[in-house]
Amino acid sequence: MFIANYLGLLHGSEIHLRDSLKKVAEHHKNEPDIEYICKMLASWSEVHIQNLERFLKQYEEHKESEPDKLQHSLFQGTRKGGLGLLRDLHDLYLLASEVELSYMVILQASQALRDKELENFCRDSVKETERQVNWLKTRIKQSAPQSLVAAG
Amino acid sequence: MQQTRDSIKDIWGERTPYYGSWPERVDERTLEEPERWVQSACVLCSNDCAMDIGVKDGKIVGVRGRAVDRVNRGRLGPKGLHGWEANNSPDRLKFPMVRKNGKLERATWNEAMDLIVRRSKEIVKSHTASAIGFYTTGQLFIEEYYTLGVIGKAGLGTPHMDGNTRLCTATAAASLMESFGSDGQPGSYTDLDTTELIMLVGHNMSNTQTVLWARILDRLEGPNPPAIVVIDPRKTWTADKASVHLAPRVGTNVAVLNGLEHLLIESGNIDTEFIEQHTTGFEALKKALSSYTPDAVEKITGIPSGDLLRAAELIGRAKSMVSTCLQGVYQSMQATASACQVNNIHLLRGMLGREGCGILQMNGQPTAQNTRETGCDGALPAFRNWDNPDHIEELARIWNVDPVIIPHWSPPTHAMQIFRYCEQGSIKMLWVSATNPAVSMPDLARMRAILDKHDLFLVVQDAFLTETSHRADVLLPAAIWGEKTGTFTNVDRTVHISHKAVDPPGEARPDLDIFLDYARRMDFKDKDGQPLIKWGDPEGAFEAWKECTKGKMCDYSGMTYEKLSQGSGIQWPCNEKFPDGANHIYTDFVFNTSYENCETFGHDLDTGAVTSPQEYKAIDPKGKAWLRAADYHPPHEVPDGEYPFWLTTGRVVYHFHTRTKTGRSRQLYDAAPDAFVQIPEADASRLGIKEGDWLEVTSRRGMVQVQAKIGRIEPGQLFIPFHYGYWDGDFRPRAANELTITEWDPVSKQPHFKYAAVNISKISPQQLSEDPDKEKHRGVFQSIGSLIDTISGAILIGGKH
Incomplete structure (x- = not known):
């Protein structure tokens, strides 16, 4: 059973997303909406990470050695300027999508396991992940034309 | 001089209690006997009182209220009775000016316009129209806005157009869209005539709309006075009249309103049939409200639970109700979410679309x-x-242009983002009309730096030299109210016409003429090669606007200049069905929420993320109103050891915006000559501060030095009025926005002026600092009157070097 491995992947992705949101908030302080909203979105991931701990423990004994390298890194660090912001948001979007997809995978497995608590955790958390993704999409759509066309 | 009352001393005038209807009372103030009266309406607050302008020898000599009008029945407030004197000020700009070698020099209209057009074309060629932005106002007329809108959207095709209305009214629009599908005010002033209860949320009406407040005072003096619920952290004159005054901590509106909704639902004082038939989202709202018990609300807001219960009981008992919101909601934390909760209260109780029941999301x-x-x-x-392709097609048809020219790939850019793009350099030309961001925007040090940028081509069109206009690269002298004809609309959808009474001074031109000239010189064409702008005067522009609104909710098609000039203002919708206008909209409780009609597909109230068209189609409420739930979130900046006080900002009754007009009436000026800081008694006595002491107020952004005014505010909070800048002399730092935060509501994008963490310390008059805008003023403002009159060649010292 590989559920523990996938929970580990989700855990890692949420941590990565939280840390990256915080970095972007800090780095793009001159964009006030970015600062405050990224901080808020990071706090949502923080709650997910805490709630995830018990499931990680619960399934720990079933952990297999990883069949493939599940972890990979997207976000290498923040960038500068309007285009830099767009690229940072782009990476955040991919990170959040990774988290969203992981919830979907685990949600499927939780049903096969008849683990109602894990299922509910996934359903509640992924709602917030979707809101993270939607905001990133909205903000990227707003930034893209100005950064790619008018700037420079 | 003739005046029917002293409005400086007695702001609201003599009481004229209701007996059946609101009696007439004609307020008048003239300096000389007028030869003729010209129909108009007041532009010095958002109430839009109808008035006549008195003219003698080609000059405005006074005003009087129009008894026939539904808005004011003849009354005028202090700003209306005095503010017109600004038209005659010697400080008026009379000639175009162009910056040469760092200095503003007199130019001809041809030189000034030619330069603007040359730069526009160069910028469009190198960077597209997305490098041009427009920042306008809440002061122009429909004809001017609509013309500018068509120029921007179908001529240039730039998404960067916004007004200082972003600072004052964006949340009103956003909350109406989120609840009812589109903008459009559900209330009517006549609702105040009969309603049983009036709830004012973050709205100090006694100061901000004095004539509307007089209407309420007259109700209170008559039979069946309404109950008044006031939600405001300050003990204002408005709060003095409250049956219940809830004084929450700054930034906690959502919690207060959630608490009220929770109590209404708990006590069963809701209209379940209305909720069932005409709303969507009740179960989710109920769940979200469940934790907002009176005790929980008291912990967050500081409002004693007993007071909250009393307010909920009054609201729950009333058979009719009017609510109003203003900047205490719109410029504070969770602005849109809070304004939506006020809409919710009316939806939960089925209180709109009929006499005595309305929401005034105030302007x-x-x-x-x-x-x-x-x-x-x-x-x-x-x-x-903007997200509905059919709506774009419709506009393109009306304007006879290819739909691709109209920017609709994302929401139009909001003001704060426009200035951010200027700061980053991707907007290279900014055209500011009739507003003064160098005083009215948050974080002024940052704003001044943006306006002073060398790579920003700044065009300003104004009637006066202001903290903004003296920074212009091209400064265009504008005609103002009384010197041009046009129409405008207030919060109860009443449209007034304001006729030209006198000629503008010098070479000043109406804003409409300036925009028309620009369009002609830019040679904007429709898709048949004909001029894009097909009108050449105000009435032509109004006719074009009528066509644009025909069949829409804000339908003007039944109005004409002639009809508007006959008596009272007229409410929209005005069309074949309602030839004299309609007192209410949504009388059938079918709201504008269907996919086909709605102005927005909605937002996440916490993040501002938009709902996609596909998602909306799946949940299309088809005419039901949205009950929008929101959880309370604390403000982003809270008092701490370093900055232990809350600062909130606002208005005083005698001034408007940055005082460019009201500061030029001697009596208004003298009535409120300077900024001050209002400080609670307890904090003042703890710190040994007495009335009139000089205080230095500091935040993480800046500092002001103002004198103390003690009392009538909750402990731990301070208030500074935002009107005062630096145009009328050399001052120490005193503009409230030196202190405020650059941040905004995620949905309405309205800036947060209502909270910032600050510290105070006592200083002596000898410790006053220099004017933060000093360099820009020396030699410009001190002898401004004679200077502008005699101007010839290079005299003005410029802002950019």
Whole structure:
């Protein structure tokens, strides 16, 4: 059973997303909406990470050695300027999508396991992940034309 | 001089209690006997009182209220009775000016316009129209906004158009869209005539709309006075009249309103049939409200639970109810979410669309409603949806242009983002009309630096030299109210016409003429090669606007200049069905929420993320109103050891905006000559501060030095009025926005002026600092009157070097 491995992947992705949101908030302080909203979105991931701990423990004994390298890194660090912001948001979007997809995978497995608590955790958390993704999409759509066309 | 009352001493005038209807009372103030009277309406607050302008020898000599009008029945407030004196000020700009070698020099209209057109074309060629932005106002007329809107959206094709209405009224629009599908005010002033209860949320009406407040005072003096619920952290004159005054901590509106909704639902004082038939989202709202018990609300807001219960009981008992919101909601934390909770209260109780029941999501400026309607403020004309391809097609048909020219790939850019793009350099030309961001925007040090940028080509069109206009690269002298004809609309959808009474001074031109000249010189064409702008005067522009609104909710098609000039103002919708206008909209409780009609597909109230068209189609409420739930979130900046006080900002009754007009009436000036800081008694005595002491107020952004005014505010909070800048002399730092935060509501994008963490310390008069805008003023403002009159060649010292 590989559920523990996938929970580990989700855990890692949420941590990565939280840390990256915080970095972007800090780095793009001159964009006030970015600062405050990224901080808020990071706090949502923080709650997910805490709630995830018990499931990680619960399934720990079933952990297999990883069949493939599940972890990979997207976000290498923040960038500068309007285009830099767009690229940072782009990476955040991919990170959040990774988290969203992981919830979907685990949600499927939780049903096969008849683990109602894990299922509910996934359903509640992924709602917030979707809101993270939607905001990133909205903000990227707003930034893209100005950064790619008018700037420079 | 003739005056029927002293409005400086007695702000609201003599009581004229209701007996059946609101009696007439004609207020008048003239300096000389007029030869003739010209029909108009007041532009010095958002109430839009109808008035006549008295003219003698080609000069304005006074005003009087129009008894026939539904808005004021003849009354005028202090700003209306005095503010017209600004028209005659010697400080008026009379000639175009162009910056040469760092100095503003007199130029001809041809030189000035030619330069603007040359730069526009160069910028469009190298960077597209997305490098040009427009920042307008809540002061122009429909005809001017609509013309500018068409120029921007179908001529240039730039998404960067907004007004200072973003600062005053964006949340009103956003909350109406989130609850009812589109902008459009559900209430009517006549609702105040009969209603049983009036709830004012963050709205100090006694100061901000004095004549509307007089209407309420007259109700209170008559039979069956309404109950008044006031939610405001300050003990204002408005709060003095409250049956219940709830004084929450700054930034906690959502918690207070959630608490009220929770109690209404718990006590069963809701209209379940109405909720069932005409709303969607009740179960989710109920769940979200469940934790907002009176005790929980008291912990967050500081409001004693007993007071909250009393307010909920009054609201729950009333058979009719009017609510109003203003900047205490719109410029504070969770602005849109809070304003939506006020809409919710009316939806939960089925209290709208009928006599005595209405919501007035108030405007901050006289013509703010029209920037919203015409598409000058980050919306598309006549409440069309930028994300709905059918709406774009419709506009393209009306303008006879290819739809691709109309920017609709994302929401129109909001003001704060426009200035951010200027700061980053991707907007290279900014055209500011009739507003003064160097005093009215948050974090002024940052704003001054943006306006002073060398790579920003700044065009300003104004009637006066201001903290903003003296920084211009091209400064265009504008005609103002009384010197041009046009129409505008207030919060109860009443449209007034204001006729030209006198000629503008010198070479000053109406804003409409300036925009028309620009369009002609830019040679904007429709898709048949004909001029894009097909009108050449105000009435032609109004006719074009009528066509744009025909069949839409804000339908003007039944109005004409002639009809508007006959008596009272007329409410929209005005069309074949309602030839004399309609007192209410949504009388059938079918709201504008269907996919086809709605102006927005909605937002996440916490993040501002938009709902996609596909998602909306799946949940299309088809005419039911949205009950929007929101959880309370604490403000982003809270008092701490270093900055232990809350600062909130606002207005005083005698001034408007940055005082460019009201500061030029001697009596208004003298009535409130300087900024001050209001400080609670307890904090003052703890710190040994007495009335009139000089205080230095500091935040993480800046510092001001103002004298103390003690009392009538909750402990731990301070208040500074925002009107005062630096145009009228050399001052120490005193503009409230030196201190405020650059941040905004995620949905309405309205800046947060209502909270910032600050510290105070006592200083002596000898410790006053220099004017933060000093370099820009020396030699410009001190002898401004004679200077502008005699100007010839290079005299003005410029802002850019």
